[in-house]
Amino acid sequence: MEPVEKIGKIDIPKKAIYRLSIYYRCLQKLSSNELDTVSSTTLARAAGVKPAQLRKDLAYFGQFGTRGLGYPVEILAATIREALGREHLQPVILVGAGNLGSALLRYHGFEKEGFEVIAAFDANPEATRARGVTIPVFADSELESFIKSESVKLAILCVPVEFAQAVVNRLVAAGIQGVLNFSPIVLEVGPEVTVNNVDLALELEHLSYFIR
Amino acid sequence: MEPVEKIGKIDIPKKAIYRLSIYYRCLQKLSSNELDTVSSTTLARAAGVKPAQLRKDLAYFGQFGTRGLGYPVEILAATIREALGREHLQPVILVGAGNLGSALLRYHGFEKEGFEVIAAFDANPEATRARGVTIPVFADSELESFIKSESVKLAILCVPVEFAQAVVNRLVAAGIQGVLNFSPIVLEVGPEVTVNNVDLALELEHLSYFIR
DNA sequence: AAGTGTGAAAAGTTTCACAGCG
DNA sequence: CGCTGTGAAACTTTTCACACTT
Numbered sequence: 001m002e003p004v005e006k007i008g009k010i011d012i013p014k015k016a017i018y019r020l021s022i023y024y025r026c027l028q029k030l031s032s033n034e035l036d037t038v039s040s041t042t043l044a045r046a047a048g049v050k051p052a053q054l055r056k057d058l059a060y061f062g063q064f065g066t067r068g069l070g071y072p073v074e075i076l077a078a079t080i081r082e083a084l085g086r087e088h089l090q091p092v093i094l095v096g097a098g099n100l101g102s103a104l105l106r107y108h109g110f111e112k113e114g115f116e117v118i119a120a121f122d123a124n125p126e127a128t129r130a131r132g133v134t135i136p137v138f139a140d141s142e143l144e145s146f147i148k149s150e151s152v153k154l155a156i157l158c159v160p161v162e163f164a165q166a167v168v169n170r171l172v173a174a175g176i177q178g179v180l181n182f183s184p185i186v187l188e189v190g191p192e193v194t195v196n197n198v199d200l201a202l203e204l205e206h207l208s209y210f211i212r
Numbered sequence: 213m214e215p216v217e218k219i220g221k222i223d224i225p226k227k228a229i230y231r232l233s234i235y236y237r238c239l240q241k242l243s244s245n246e247l248d249t250v251s252s253t254t255l256a257r258a259a260g261v262k263p264a265q266l267r268k269d270l271a272y273f274g275q276f277g278t279r280g281l282g283y284p285v286e287i288l289a290a291t292i293r294e295a296l297g298r299e300h301l302q303p304v305i306l307v308g309a310g311n312l313g314s315a316l317l318r319y320h321g322f323e324k325e326g327f328e329v330i331a332a333f334d335a336n337p338e339a340t341r342a343r344g345v346t347i348p349v350f351a352d353s354e355l356e357s358f359i360k361s362e363s364v365k366l367a368i369l370c371v372p373v374e375f376a377q378a379v380v381n382r383l384v385a386a387g388i389q390g391v392l393n394f395s396p397i398v399l400e401v402g403p404e405v406t407v408n409n410v411d412l413a414l415e416l417e418h419l420s421y422f423i424r
Numbered sequence: 425a426a427g428t429g430t431g432a433a434a435a436g437t438t439t440c441a442c443a444g445c446g
Numbered sequence: 447c448g449c450t451g452t453g454a455a456a457c458t459t460t461t462c463a464c465a466c467t468t
Contacts, residue, residue, distance in 0.1 A: 211365045
């Protein structure tokens with residue numbers, strides 16, 4: 001459990017990759033404040049981590065800092081952007097536009113961070129359009145052909161839990177490589193596919209443990 | 213980073229607590245299938261972990277298994293339920309009923325898992341009610357008095373990122389101990405408060421790293 | 425003087441392997 | 447015999463501390 005990723009010969013902790021995204025956001029804020037260098041102490045505080053961890057995380061990808069000065073904001077941001085594979089816009093599809101799915105479509109929180117949700121799929125496309133969703137909604141059956149023709153690699157999965165495994169099988173067979181799964185179920189996929197689970201009830205339950 | 217929790221003298225990894233919730237769900241499924249014992253191998257497979265890890269996780273809380281047989285489904289479920297503090301219904305409030313917030317209110321995914329969202333708060337309560345939300349929606353200004361009078365300990369935070377820190381300060385001052393935060397920001401709170409972040413764009417970005 | 429880069433130590437977590445119980 | 451409970455080993459991740467550079 002908790003494997004690591006390899007780039008060349010270096011092992012990069014999975015958690016470090018999450019933190020990279022956080023650093024990137026903080027850098028964008030700094031950049032708009034017209035600062036052009038930042039120290040590990042400052043950036044770490046903004047990101048909510050310790051300075052040593054920040055330096056170690058960045059060191060996995062190379063050496064960007066200047067001793068005695070800090071990190072160049074623009075260059076570091078660009079480097080992280082590239083490391084995360086965010087140089088080019090990634091198209092994303094959303095599957096299952098029920099309550100939660102259509103809510104996410106209206107939310108536009110992904111667009112703000114630079115992901116384009118290019119289409120949604122549902123067993124009942126008309127009902128979804130009626131919910132005030134402006135993104136094109138297609139019937140379930142068109143999933144495979146769309147994924148292939150548009151070379152989509154990322155999918156947001158919001159179907160009811162009992163369909164989740166069957167749908168993810170279809171997605172993977174059609175070429176999807178990353179799934180953001182909102183169903184409270186452990187999806188079985190091959191090693192070529194990455195699944196991230198967002199389990200809202202689980203998070204509340206976890207909180208509940210700490211309330212005394 | 214990544215501290216552990218203590219119950220009496222035992223250190224319980226934070227991750228084990230997340231897994232407890234997963235085990236609990238799997239047990240509920242088994243229970244409805246009228247099985248009354250389950251082995252670590254079976255339950256572990258359902259939960260997506262290794263048998264040894266399951267046994268170790270459960271052992272943090274006591275000894276429930278019978279060697280040669282397995283775990284009693286009902287008793288184990290009840291024990292986990294208690295360990296997670298889920299014996300009694302926990303009231304939850306939702307703050308910030310914009311796009312995402314009102315979507316979560318209509319979603320009812322929390323109710324399904326046994327949490328009751330008893331009220332929502334927004335700067336503009338009328339607009340929220342108009343969005344088809346049936347849970348009572350109050351004005352922002354009533355937050356403190358409500359939290360105190362209803363002894364609410366858990367809050368779901370969906371306000372725009374620029375208000376998140378200010379709102380969480382008010383929540384904590386009023387007595388909230390656990391926050392499920394949907395804003396892409398690192399909230400500063402004291403050690404008596406637990407914050408869980410659900411950062412949707414971050415999860416997509418993380419996936420994007422693994423797409424090659 | 426300020427601040428990075430990093431080896432080494434510490435801390436945390438998972439997996440193994442097997443003793444021991446029913 | 448089957449399966450739990452668990453110490454010890456293996457592994458991963460974080461933190462420390464300081465040499466080194468600008």
